[in-house]
Amino acid sequence: MSIADIQIAPTPEHHQHDDHSLNFWTKYIFSTDHKVIGKQFLIMGIFWAIIGGLLSVLIRIQLGMPESNLAWLEPILGKWIVDGKLDPGFYLGTVTMHGTIMMFLVLTAGLSGTFSNFLIPLQIGARDMASPFMNMLSFWFYMLSSVLFFVSFFVESGPAMGGWTVYPPLSAIPQAISGSGLGMTLYIIGFILFIVSTLMGGLNYITTVINLRTKGMSMARMPLTVWALFLTAVIATLSFPVLFAALLLLFFDRSFGTSFYLSEIYIAGEALPNMGGSPVLYQHLFWFLGHPEVYIIFLPALGLTSEIVATHARKPIFGYKAMILSMAGIVVLSFVVWAHHMFTSGMNPFLGTAFMVTTLAIAIPSAIKVFNYITTLWGGNIRFTAAMLFSIGLISFIISGGLTGIILGNAPLDIHLHDTYFVVAHFHLVMGVLAFFGTFAGVYHWFPKMFGRMMHEGLGKLHFWITLTGSYLMFIPMHYMGYAGYPRRYYSFTNFEYMNNFIDLNWFISVAAIVTASAQLIFLFNFFYSIWRGKKAPANPWGSNSLEWTTEKVVPGHGNWEGDIPEVYRWPYDYSKPGAKEDFIPQTVSLTETIESNTDYENQRLIQLKKEITNTQNN
Amino acid sequence: MIQIIGIVGAAFVIAIAYAIFKVLRFVDIIKRPAKSEVPSDNNTSALLLLIFVILFLFGFWWYFFYASPDLLPVSASAHGEETDQLFRIAMGVILIPFTLLNILLFYAAYRFRYKKGTFARFYPHNNKLEVIWTVVPGLVFAVLILMGTNVWSRITTAPPENAEVINIMGYQFAWGVRYPGADDTLGSHDYRLADAVNQFGMDLSDPSSFDDFMPLEIHLPKGKPVLLNIFAKDVIHSVFLPHFRLKMDAVPGMPTRFWFTPKYTTEEMREMVGNPEFNYEMACTEICGTGHFAMRMVVVVDEPEAYEEWKASQLTWLKMNPEYLAKIPENLQEIARIKSGIEQLPAIVAK
Ligand code: HEM
Ligand SMILES: [Cu+2]
Ligand SMILES: [Cu+2]
Numbered sequence: 001m002s003i004a005d006i007q008i009a010p011t012p013e014h015h016q017h018d019d020h021s022l023n024f025w026t027k028y029i030f031s032t033d034h035k036v037i038g039k040q041f042l043i044m045g046i047f048w049a050i051i052g053g054l055l056s057v058l059i060r061i062q063l064g065m066p067e068s069n070l071a072w073l074e075p076i077l078g079k080w081i082v083d084g085k086l087d088p089g090f091y092l093g094t095v096t097m098h099g100t101i102m103m104f105l106v107l108t109a110g111l112s113g114t115f116s117n118f119l120i121p122l123q124i125g126a127r128d129m130a131s132p133f134m135n136m137l138s139f140w141f142y143m144l145s146s147v148l149f150f151v152s153f154f155v156e157s158g159p160a161m162g163g164w165t166v167y168p169p170l171s172a173i174p175q176a177i178s179g180s181g182l183g184m185t186l187y188i189i190g191f192i193l194f195i196v197s198t199l200m201g202g203l204n205y206i207t208t209v210i211n212l213r214t215k216g217m218s219m220a221r222m223p224l225t226v227w228a229l230f231l232t233a234v235i236a237t238l239s240f241p242v243l244f245a246a247l248l249l250l251f252f253d254r255s256f257g258t259s260f261y262l263s264e265i266y267i268a269g270e271a272l273p274n275m276g277g278s279p280v281l282y283q284h285l286f287w288f289l290g291h292p293e294v295y296i297i298f299l300p301a302l303g304l305t306s307e308i309v310a311t312h313a314r315k316p317i318f319g320y321k322a323m324i325l326s327m328a329g330i331v332v333l334s335f336v337v338w339a340h341h342m343f344t345s346g347m348n349p350f351l352g353t354a355f356m357v358t359t360l361a362i363a364i365p366s367a368i369k370v371f372n373y374i375t376t377l378w379g380g381n382i383r384f385t386a387a388m389l390f391s392i393g394l395i396s397f398i399i400s401g402g403l404t405g406i407i408l409g410n411a412p413l414d415i416h417l418h419d420t421y422f423v424v425a426h427f428h429l430v431m432g433v434l435a436f437f438g439t440f441a442g443v444y445h446w447f448p449k450m451f452g453r454m455m456h457e458g459l460g461k462l463h464f465w466i467t468l469t470g471s472y473l474m475f476i477p478m479h480y481m482g483y484a485g486y487p488r489r490y491y492s493f494t495n496f497e498y499m500n501n502f503i504d505l506n507w508f509i510s511v512a513a514i515v516t517a518s519a520q521l522i523f524l525f526n527f528f529y530s531i532w533r534g535k536k537a538p539a540n541p542w543g544s545n546s547l548e549w550t551t552e553k554v555v556p557g558h559g560n561w562e563g564d565i566p567e568v569y570r571w572p573y574d575y576s577k578p579g580a581k582e583d584f585i586p587q588t589v590s591l592t593e594t595i596e597s598n599t600d601y602e603n604q605r606l607i608q609l610k611k612e613i614t615n616t617q618n619n
Numbered sequence: 620m621i622q623i624i625g626i627v628g629a630a631f632v633i634a635i636a637y638a639i640f641k642v643l644r645f646v647d648i649i650k651r652p653a654k655s656e657v658p659s660d661n662n663t664s665a666l667l668l669l670i671f672v673i674l675f676l677f678g679f680w681w682y683f684f685y686a687s688p689d690l691l692p693v694s695a696s697a698h699g700e701e702t703d704q705l706f707r708i709a710m711g712v713i714l715i716p717f718t719l720l721n722i723l724l725f726y727a728a729y730r731f732r733y734k735k736g737t738f739a740r741f742y743p744h745n746n747k748l749e750v751i752w753t754v755v756p757g758l759v760f761a762v763l764i765l766m767g768t769n770v771w772s773r774i775t776t777a778p779p780e781n782a783e784v785i786n787i788m789g790y791q792f793a794w795g796v797r798y799p800g801a802d803d804t805l806g807s808h809d810y811r812l813a814d815a816v817n818q819f820g821m822d823l824s825d826p827s828s829f830d831d832f833m834p835l836e837i838h839l840p841k842g843k844p845v846l847l848n849i850f851a852k853d854v855i856h857s858v859f860l861p862h863f864r865l866k867m868d869a870v871p872g873m874p875t876r877f878w879f880t881p882k883y884t885t886e887e888m889r890e891m892v893g894n895p896e897f898n899y900e901m902a903c904t905e906i907c908g909t910g911h912f913a914m915r916m917v918v919v920v921d922e923p924e925a926y927e928e929w930k931a932s933q934l935t936w937l938k939m940n941p942e943y944l945a946k947i948p949e950n951l952q953e954i955a956r957i958k959s960g961i962e963q964l965p966a967i968v969a970k
Contacts, residue, residue, distance in 0.1 A: 088909040163906045169871055170854040170907060176791070177908045263872025266810040266820065267791070267853040279855055279870050313731070315739035322749050344857065344866045346849075346875030349775035353768050360760040367756040368749070370720060375748070377727040379740035383657050384664035384732065392668065392728050399720045403713040406760065410709060410767040412702045412774055416864040419857065419904040457658060465667065472675060480686045485861030487904040490912040496900050498861060501689045576739035583738060 032132035038118030045110020055098035064510025088491040092161040099164030122548035125214025130207035141197035148190030157181035168261040175268040205233035216568035228303020239292040246285035287338035301438020312388035313380030316573035326365030333362040352411040359409035386460025390441035401429025422482025452555040453534030470516030665732035672725035697880040699864030778878035782844040789856030789869040792910025800830030829958035832933040840926035846878040857905035935959040
């Protein structure tokens with residue numbers, strides 16, 4: 001007699017109406033199904049990644065091949081190409097939009113949006129999100145914001161040009177730069193819609209995780225993926241509203257003559273009337289989101305990786321509790337480190353000391369995570385699938401990119417390094433490339449669940465090797481340029497004598513960037529080809545423990561499970577348990593079926609449970 | 620250059636086309652569903668990971684030494700020597716785990732590749748290990764913080780009384796630099812007084828302004844503390860003196876400052892780097908508009924005597940722009956003419 005027999009069976013819900021009442025529009029476009037919404041976020045994320053990637057290639061052509069004639073771009077860029085040269089204002093627009101697109105439209109919406117939507121209900125055993133309708137709205141607000149960002153490329157005065165941080169006064173005064181005209185207005189409205197989308201999504205993820213877990217799925221049995229996505233949503237819902245406020249005030253300063261951020265400005269031949277505002281106030285508000293945002297990008301990638309590393313190493317994740325605690329530590333600390341971006345902003349030096357301490361404190365949980373990953377691999381029986389390879393790459397990027405954070409977090413060192421290529425190198429490794437690797441790993445791993453087919457592993461590996469090598473070749477050298485004093489957001493390095501020594505290196509980085517960017521075509525082909533022509537996927541292709549692989553159909557329909565939602569009896573990391581028949585025991589297998597592999601503690605629990613049950617039956 | 624890109628691009632297209640061809644054939648052959656299985660190229664992947672980490676670290680360390688000569692010369696300021704020292708220590712501290720952890724990671728992947736018939740070790744946690752690797756990084760970071768706060772507090776203390784005071788103002792897209800002149804007192808400024816010529820917004824009703832001068836190059840005395848008062852006129856800029864390891868934002872409406880002590884004259888630095896053309900340069904490191912990348916200004920460090928001579932030889936701003944005399948209040952006209960050096964009156968030498 002298994003435990004399941006004894007517990008009261010949940011009343012079967014009716015899910016027979018599955019898909020039949022849905023037409024094309026309600027099924028694929030205005031869908032409230034979390035899986036479809038997840039895929040919608042993925043497709044849009046890919047779209048934006050292509051644009052963001054093309055912009056980075058443009059940046060690199062400008063910096064690495066400054067002599068080249070760009071007249072061939074005229075059909076696309078029009079008046080922004082002057083005599084075969086890129087317009088310096090448009091260069092700044094390119095940098096700004098590249099950063100914004102990558103950070104928000106790709107690695108926030110595209111990463112969290114895809115995997116929170118797709119995985120949370122499937123991994124905790126829910127039929128859908130807590131509020132499927134709000135979930136749909138979340139995607140459509142993202143679409144609206146996408147449209148505004150996209151349109152801003154085509155307005156006469158160009159897209160926003162103030163850097164992704166859009167510090168006022170530069171972003172507040174149209175006379176300061178052409179991008180601060182209509183382009184900036186679209187940017188602010190687009191961003192505000194984006195925040196609305198993120199908040200609706202985030203609240204949904206949080207309520208779903210708290211309320212809709214299936215029977216037996218205690219918080220302490222959730223896969224680390226769900227933990228990471230959940231904690232990410234917590235960070236996002238607490239920090240994005242502050243950016244909302246900051247942008248609203250910026251909007252007022254721009255459009256209604258207020259002076260929140262403006263004071264004592266003389267520009268384009270006239271003194272502005274604004275008095276009493278503070279540009280540094282904006283920086284504090286901005287970075288109150290801006291730093292947590294880094295973790296909004298970082299944590300989901302690590303969450304996906306945790307699951308993938310355990311599955312493909314056939315080994316439980318090492319230090320499950322420590323992993324959760326360190327993520328929780330990151331959540332709390334991420335709110336008290338923001339001013340490490342402002343060591344040279346003129347704020348009180350005492351703040352510098354305080355934020356230096358909190359910043360190095362937040363490095364500790366990240367260090368713990370690295371050690372735990374390596375220990376998870378140690379003693380494993382590793383299968384190098386494309387997903388696994390990308391996860392290993394990701395761990396390498398936490399190491400290589402994370403360590404330079406210890407340098408930048410040290411205020412006296414940041415004096416020299418702030419706003420140089422050292423920073424660009426650091427955040428690309430630890431945030432940009434890292435999160436892309438997490439996303440790729442996630443796509444290769446969950447593709448069979450999304451589309452019922454496998455991606456081609458060989459192409460996946462080719463994609464991995466080029467991307468891994470290329471990423472290091474691009475970003476390791478940038479540290480040297482940064483230490484040598486090359487400032488970021490520079491149109492060219494030709495005006496300074498001290499910046500004439502890395503010409504070859506700049507060229508080299510650009511070639512690496514172009515090669516790496518082209519290698520993403522392999523992924524695109526593999527992805528779209530496999531959707532229709534990939535090998536048919538089995539139910540549980542990786543021999544994984546978590547709930548999403550237990551659905552009756554390989555690609556679950558509306559409501560996910562056709563019958564009852566399965567019950568959960570154990571944590572998701574029972575891989576290679578001694579004594580077990582197979583090297584994995586899904587969460588749905590009850591302890592009574594695995595007496596031979598149970599730990600002593602588990603068997604004692606069983607005996608105790610049985611006693612309790614016999615007692616209640618005798619009464 | 621373009622050719623190389625072309626070749627690389629072409630190679631890519633061919634590689635991708637070939638891969639696509641292989642996939643298509645592969646898919647045609649295998650129609651039945653895939654099964655959970657170990658990738659056939661598992662050992663190859665493991666070996667490649669091992670080769671990768673070797674090449675990666677080898678390449679890294681080779682480049683580390685190869686590129687060093689291209690970095691900036693020794694710090695030209697006293698506090699910069701301390702930050703450089705701290706940088707070297709911190710770099711040393713992080714390069715050890717960088718190397719070891721990367722080796723460990725890729726080696727673990729290689730060593731524990733799938734082997735038929737073996738099982739992974741069921742090893743979910745070990746509290747002792749976890750405590751160790753929480754505490755050890757914690758201690759290392761604590762030491763780095765202590766060293767950092769120490770240097771930071773020395774850099775950010777109040778400037779010494781005897782510091783040379785210089786005002787710098789960033790505007791689109793140049794720097795205005797203002798010295799106090801013979802009276803050693805800087806006059807005030809106000810953005811509402813600015814115009815195309817009076818970029819600084821110099822207040823000409825303040826008698827201290829009359830002898831102030833605004834050179835096209837910054838000169839600094841060697842070995843004397845210098846205090847930069849930093850202003851911005853339009854948007855945020857940032858004073859960056861890479862050779863002095865110095866950076867501070869220029870913020871409209873909020874004066875900032877940074878003090879430091881130049882250590883080597885331009886001549887001495889030219890000798891040290893073996894380049895007779897060498898110049899100290901100032902750049903802008905806060906995005907400020909289309910000309911952000913071109914806000915260059917040359918900085919010259921002189922021996923103290925040469926510095927005083929240079930100062931004495933500078934024409935006052937008022938003398939160079941005498942039309943502004945008309946804007947000076949009636950009762951100050953006389954003193955303005957004299958202090959600015961427009962009129963020589965030996966009897967009433969300023970101060
Ligand atoms: C092919 C890959 C990429 C290349 C070659 C690349 C290149 C660059 C370069 C050269 C800059 C600095 C431009 C300048 O300061 O003038 C930059 C800025 C930036 N990149 Fe990337 N990037 C890539 C991918 C990413 C990814 C994946 C992210 C995601 C986080 C990202 C986020 C940013 C951000 C936030 C900025 C700062 C923008 C600003 O200064 O306002 N990049 N990128
Ligand atoms: Cu931060
Ligand atoms: Cu600037």
